[in-house]
Amino acid sequence: MPLDDIDRRILTALQRDGRLTNVELADAVGLSPSPCLRRVRLLEEAGVIERYVGLLNPPKVGLGFTVFARIWLKGQDEETVGRFTAAILKLPQMVECYLMAGDCDFLLKVVAPDLEGYRRFQIEHLGRIEAVQSIKSDIPMQRIKQTTELPLQETC
Structure with a gap:
């Protein structure tokens, strides 16, 4: 769906505050x-707006x-990937999951209460998924930027 300037302004406003009334918008x-x-x-x-959500403060x-x-x-065949994705979709701690091109097969963003909570999650859930060969965990030290706002410029 081609977006005009008004559509972009509507989408930008709703990305910033999805609770705007129609009159305010x-x-x-x-x-x-x-x-x-x-x-x-x-x-x-048209599916441009998928849904409305409340963004929570994780801590x-x-x-x-x-x-x-x-x-x-363990393999990149359809059956192995399917088993892995089916298992991952059942885990609410996974807030993002990407099939990757490059070094690893998947990149997951996991939320937990603390390091011990993640360790238990990895042992009890991730490590038990039959399709998994290995897991490497990266722990961010500081969040520099996080946004859900897409940059809607006229070149979209």
Whole structure:
């Protein structure tokens, strides 16, 4: 779906605050409420807006420890990858999972209460997935930037 400048302004505003009322959103992007609501509905129907969520502060909910786990599988065939992805999808501690090109097969972002919590998770869950050959864990020392906002420029 090609996005015009108004669509981009709507999406930018909603990325910053998904709880804006339609009237507030319309005012922020320079439309009247009815056309603004129509545009939002079209963006939702087209799948440009997937869903609305509340972003939580991980430490405040007891999950302030983040680990990036690089996973190597025993094989890259469809069955092995399928078994691994099926197992990963059942683990709520996995907040992101990527099939990679390059050195490792998968990159996972895992949240845990602390180092011991992650160690238990790795031993009790990740290490028990039959398809896993090895796991390398990287622990970030400081978060420099984290955003859910996509940069919506006119070149999109």
